[in-house]
Amino acid sequence: MARPNEEVAAVLQEYADLVAITGGDAFKARAYEKAARAVGGHPADVSTLDLDGLRGIPNVGRSIAEKVIEYLRTGRVAAFEETRASVPPGVRELLTIPTLGPRKALALYEELRVSSVDELLDAIHRERLRGLKGFGEKTEQNILHGIELLRKAGGRILLSAAADAAERIVADLAGIEGCEDCAVAGSLRRMRETIGDVDVLVAAARAEPFMEAVSTLPYTAEVIARGPKKTSVRTLDGLQVDLRVLPPDAWGAGLLYFTGSKAHNIRVREIAVRHGLKLSEYGLFRVKSGRKVVSRTEEEIYGRLGLPWIPPTLREDRGEIAAGLADGLPELVTEDDIRGDLHTHTDLTDGLAPLEDMVAAAAGRGYAYYAVTDHAPDLAMQRMTREKALAQRDRLRALEGKYGRMRLLHGTELNIGPDGEVDWPDDFLAGFDLCVASVHSHFKQSREELTRRLVRACENPYVAIIGHPTTRLIGKRPPIDADFDAVFAACARTGTALEINAHPERLDLGDEEILRARRHGVKFAVNTDAHSVTHLPYLRFGVGTAQRGWLTKDDVINAWPLQRLRRFLRPAAG
């Protein structure tokens, strides 16, 4: 149920993979990959563009533009079909295993006829990889480890994908006559970092029209179960969606029940029992008489139990009930509190959009300030130089004042090297408004080395924010093994903020680390690390994660007014 841009990007990426797997021209594969990325990050809906419009997208030339049009018109690209037919789909699946690229996938297929992850596991267990050229013992271990990592994600999908799907369904169902309310519940409403299945609730007197609608939506691939109260479907993307229709009078009780978490619900029910009440998805009832007390809204139910309304992002049984009873719930930071993004890229390095487009999009979001932080030279592939950075600064300064009161900050994302050193010397760093510093390589250093490395970065007076601190990629790469309590302590001591990277694949720091870091007295920055204008709205996933870490706007430096932020970024400069 991807939007047209994502759908087209996926088709182009598939072809790029196929070209690589079949040993085709590596530059051609690369060209398709670049085009896929550009289409995915393009702000305009590709299905509304003509040939010239498509060719206006960077890295999309005549040939690809024509194929995109063909795809949008017919749902397929004739030129891709032959290559597609020559490689079983499962071979491409092998590429999702970290450390396994197209060359190895091809060797496995050609030599052993392996064409799925399961077949690969089987081949390894039967020691069929032994003796295969280029596959030693370590390779085997790495593949097994990679598969384990994949399996751990266990069919759960990224928050952003679930949110896209859910919002489309909610919009479609809300338009049906008789719909009094429609909302997502479950782990998506709680903004967990991955989502198993999507729970959608509707309040309506008659359930049938909604059961029928969800079963026949254009993006519904399969009806798994259909009953009077609940229908489960699988979308074209393979996502399971459970729809439940509630009587409007039981809306609050149903929303509470289906939002969870299970552990939170158990705690709430325990309180109900102590009040001589019982709570179900139908309402709050007196135990003795069975009479209903309240059920219409969540506020009423919590209120009757002596609790304030508890934000869904806190409902994990991490002390929110006790805090609520003691009137001690945090006033959580909200998306509206965020005054600016402090970690973003442009096409000067690996971003997709020019500086001017990114700044214009930021202004459109109503920010009070906005930082551009392209990569520094130590990430060699980005080819950054002092001259380029300074030229960008001039361009940025020239935009200052063009967007009302939005102030522009010129920053950089430094690379934290193996010993904790960063790209540029102090005198050059002093010229930036802020420096984010992040780990991009050498993930497998020892715990001591990694810890020392991050602590050293914190101690650099010019480093204001540690970017994506654990470097994990959800379902792809585990967090680095550092002593993060030592890092958090160093952040608190040196006045260095920890990033909450809002990219749905990262969400780094995650909620648990935020809770730990917070106890050290650390400040945070919720940033998107946007590489295109379409990434700027990812902020909400970062804010959701911050909320799950119990953060208030005082904990988040980019919820502060500019003056206070500047003092934090550059204490030396006053």
Added chain:
DNA sequence: GCCGTTTTCGGCCCGACTGTTTTCAGTCG
């Protein structure tokens, strides 16, 4: 296949690491 041009070809992000080799291919950021 895209792009830019000192345009219609020749380059394409560069370097490091890992594991497999014994000089290099594959993968990653």
